Amino acid sequence: MTNRLKDVNNLVKYGVLVLVVGGVLLVSDDRLFHAPGSVCLHQALFNKPCPLCGMTRSLHELLGLRLSSALQYNPLVLFLPVFLILEVGTDLGGGIIWRRFRTGTVVLALLGAAVLYGFRLMA
DSSP states (O other): OHHHHHHHHHHHHHHHHHHHHHHHHHHOOOHHHHHHHHHHHHHHHSSSSTTTTTTTHHHHHHHTTOHHHHHHOOGGGHHHHHHHHHHHHTTOOOOOHHHHHHHHHHHHHHHHHHHHHHHHHHH
């Protein structure tokens, strides 16, 4: 990959990250925590929450440094800061070790999502 293409990819990646975090921070607490219904398509179709249900509220709580509340909404939120650190480390020239940690973290997150989904289906 050329340096220019890599720079554009990083600009897009971190631009989307800033927009997502900014969007989560701009949503009012009333709208986020007290609005009726859900926008989750999986929950609408199957009447069961998906592994990512509650992630927006969880991220909102994590950004407000309310870890206990964040974990109650969705425990997978703990992977987000880890992903961010590994992604930045890899982009700043981290070698094969950073990439291996990133791959391992992705695998762990997918396994965690599968386990969470299983628990939510049984509930």
